[in-house]
Amino acid sequence: MFSKSSIRPFTILAGFVLCVPGSSAQIVARAQPVSSRAEVSVPSGPVGVTPLPITAGSSQYALGAADIIHVSVWKSPDLSQTVTVGPDGFVSLPLLGDVHVAGLTTNQLAQNLSSKLSAYVVSAQVTVSVVEIRSRLVFVTGQVGKPGAYSLIAPITVLQLIAQAGGLTTFANRKSILILRTVNSKIQRLRFNYTSALSGDMKQNINLQPGDTVVIP
DSSP, X not given: OOOGGGSOOOXXXXXOOEEOTTOOOEEOOOOOOOOOOOOOOOOOOSTTOXXXXXXXXXTTOOOOTTOEEEEEETTOGGGOEEEEOOTXXXXXXXXXXXXXXXXXXXXXXXXXXXXXXXXXXTTOOEEEEEEEOOSSEEEEEESBSSOEEXXXXXXXXXXXXXXXXXXXXXXXXXXXXXEEEEETTEEEEEEEOHHHHHTTOOTTOOBOOTTOEEEEO
């Protein structure tokens, strides 16, 4: 336990740590680590597809299950930790126990934690940052330059995802691309003709949804 006299006053900061592919620049929100809950395994995508670092972001991003966050309490390393949001939307933190974080932005969570810690720490300065987004992923597999899982923070179309994944290879079947989407526990297969889309037929260039898989034969 921490006595009120042993902690100095501080304020609230919150934000994201974003890694942008192809750039050394980072958008950083000051933060430090907090308590531990067992790591939650991330639902696997197609074979050979693994989660990639955050590619874009906003301070309005709502946290979800499997996201990895970093919580920091200034000058209190024992209260700071990197944790994974559980499938129930909770994380376990020192002194506070299980705290529901799903649906909150980093700013909202920082304010919430600061308020809760006020019973133990005087004017606690809490910082929350997103280390990796895993709750909203889209997948691309097959004949693209960089198959993998991509964070879906802002709306993204099929063409945009293909471009982000390094474009089609010379072996890609441009007219037989599939978008696999689960709706009410059933898999929908949406066809996408890359050649037609480039020629101006943009009706099929739909916005992707979390969990969608783009298959390029």
